Amino acid sequence: MTRPRRTAVVAALAALLVGLSGCTTEPEPVPTPVPMPTHASTPLGAKWVWSDFDRIKPALGELTGGHTYVEVVLCDVQPSRGEFDWSTPDSFVQRARGIGVGSLVKLRTGRCWATPGTAKFARGQGVTESTLPRDMDVYTDFVQRAVRRYAALGVTEFAVENEVNSPSFWDGTPQDYAVLARAAARAVHAADPDAVVVDGAVSSAGAGYALVASLLAAGRDAEALSTYRTYYARRFGTREGDAAIDDVSTVAGLRAELARPGPSSMVRFTDAIDGLFREGVFQVRQVHFYEPWQALPAMLAFVRARTPEGVPLELWELGIYDEDRSPAAGERTAEVVKSTVIALGAGVRKVLWLPFLDNPDGRQGQNLHGLLTASGDVRGAFSAFALVSRAAADDAPVAGVRRAGLAGATFGSTRPTVVAWATGGSVRVPTVPGATGEVLDGDTTVGATSPAATTVTGQPVLITTTTGPASALEEITQ
The missing domain is CATH 2.60.40 (Immunoglobulin-like)
Structure with missing residues (x-):
């Protein structure tokens, strides 16, 4: 009687420990991939709100062969320890496949039982900032499950978080992000040795500070001031408090601006990501850009110079931030074309426009210019983007x-x-x-x-x- 009872107790304890750890080496069954239509590849793609998918689907057909990105969030797919529900990101990846569009994945933690603290920046559809998990084993398990699942659906690139310089996306230090990124990279490659790990990028509004700081450090003071005023021309006066971006007219004023806590933090996050590239943690560099197209060549040159040779650049977020909604359609079309062609001409491997559809209710930023109107009507900017996509198809030199x-x-x-x-x-x-x-x-x-x-x-x-x-x-x- 003693031995069977002891065996039962040991079995119960083992089951409890597995449940408490939230980790398992057992691979989950993966969904059957939706067939992708035959198509030419294109470096161009877009990001859209999925509730709009059915009404924009005909227009998305022009970007067949390109990519979108999907966020896969630990707190969403694992609402409680050991309980998984992948249905939402599965749906996004599969529906994109159905129209011939591949997916890139952003792996995020979010904020929930798996992390310390409570959400400080809750947005629509339960989106919150991320932070370091309580238990890195839980995080490693999440990453490996996600990579196995979405690699089976054709995903090859996995980014670690999103715009980690922004408090609304990351609650932690650059050092915290480095800890997470290293753990994520190990987990990604353990799950799929052929998968590619991508950095989480610095926001467009933050990256300009790092660009200007590098020019000042190189003694190019006049160029730094000119670049700052061009880059942030549409941002002046649009934010308050430490997030404010102030216009300056002198190099001394620019140095004072960069010394503020907010801008200096942007530079530190950029430096931390640079260091992770030097370590070999990431294999693709992600860039976000929403500023005037005239500033894009300088930004791409800056990022290229700080990225190891052979590591490709990809613009997962390209768009136009402007609170002024009055510019004529031709002017906006010109800006869409120029920024897209400048990126491709500089060797950027993928370019995703955000947002695809204007969304004045602010789901992706009411001050971002969509390729389609809010009602889904095609703009000249969309047609021009589609024509560039056709020209660049099938890895055209x-x-x-x-x-x-x-x-x-x-x-x-x-x-x-x-x-x-x-x-x-x-x-x-x-x-x-x-x-x-x-x-x-x-x-x-x-x-x-x-x-x-x-x-x-x-x-x-x-x-x-x-x-x-x-x-x-x-x-x-x-």
């Missing part, structure tokens, strides 16, 4: 335009294409026999063709030739 007075990029696809604009005034360009083109403005539509432009202004033009190789466009671009 991309090169910068080198002709004096022009900027843009060439795409050496099966339909060689150039997207270009004048950097000042207008530029006459040669006629290319058999080429067609379109001015990319507020009236742009997919499928429209006309003779290629011979005069290029600040409004971007797209010129395509179907009768010859990419070299046929060299007279325009060189």
